[in-house]
Amino acid sequence: MKTALFILAMCAAFAQPEIPFDSAPNYFKLPADLYFGEASGVAVNSKGHIFVFSRGNSTGPAYAAAAAQLLEFSPDGKYLREIGHNLYAWSFAHAVRVDSEDNIWAVDKGSDTIIKFNPEGRVAMVFGRKKEASDEGSGPWTRVNPPRPAVDGQFRQPTDVTWDTHGNIFISDGYINSRVAKFDRNGRWVKQWGSFGKEPGQFNTPHSIAADAKGNIYVADRGNSRIQVFDPDGNFEREIKISVPAPADAMPWMGPKPPPTAVGTMGPGAPWAICISPGPTQYLYSADAYPGRIYKLTLDGKLLGMLGSSGRQLKEFGWIHEMACPAENTLYVAEILNWRVQKLTLHPKAAAGSGGNR
DSSP: OOOOOEEEOOOGGGGGGGGEEOOTTTTTOOTTOOOOEEEEEEEETTOEEEEEEEEOSOSOOOSBBBBBBEEEETTTSSSSEETTTOOOTTTTTEEEEOOOTTTTTETTTTTTTTEEOOOTEEEEESSSOOOOSTTTOOOOOOOOOSOOOOOOOOOSEEEEEEEEEEEOOOEOOOSOOOOOEETTTTOOOEEEEEOSSSTTOOOOEEEEEEEEETTTTTEEEEETTTEEOOTTTOOOOEEEEEOOOOOEEEEOOOSSOOTTTTSSSTTTTTOEEEEEOSSSSSSEEEEESSOEEEEEETTTTOOEEEEBSSSSOOOOOOEEEEEEEETTTTTEEEETTTTTTEEEEOOOOHHHTTOOOO
């Protein structure tokens, strides 16, 4: 185990460089009768195809409706196909990822399942099992105190998935459980780590997960306003905190303005979504809900810059729920509240050349 705790203290917001960026308008070309719902997930494969997991195609009553639809787009945003139409797992979309072999993985919070599709879009593996509709009293999980003990191979509102260099599978689980589950590349259960709490290795809503080129696992511990880093065996390495105050004029997308001392889910810097760029030098990107910023960091947690704010216009964000970063300066961001995905192009050299001013 390396150093037990690594907390990165950030400077005041005005001292941090704003990264200039553009958002491609009308990037995704949907058919006339097809719409995004709440865009909960976005991923990109090796060919540049983009996958959007959206809470669209809703069926059922206003409450407890099934809401999940997985769509594929070409690199220029042209609609190609729907994957998994009428799939048994579809209930409430949460995240989508693509592995190194271009398999597509969908994480459905509502059905407690993670589905692996091959590149052709056929089901290749299933993790977890949703509650049987025939069971008396079948319904959503409830939060109890003390928490229910996690069960090997069973999930309670899972959130995301990633892989290490050997293809081992890591699933963040999630809203009811507070752990990371590890399987080998063939889908065999290996281990779990984590429990509810604030200590190193504990979680309060592990909401997003990613791996670097060395196989280290980064967990967005949203409720604790930190990113925890583990080795592939689940040993705690360090934590990263993004402590940048919200601008004085920042406003939330909805609801009352959080107080300056807010921490947890709606606090500045609380990681809702993370991704790690490829290449010889990798970067960690993290997004919060308020004040609606994206932060660019080194893998050891040094803040390099930030961009964006809450809002409904282009280049503004409404609760970024998942990000894909296929290149250092190319991001796709899926927004829950604005029902869209934006393609962003960052211009960090412009920020460096201007001393961080815009």
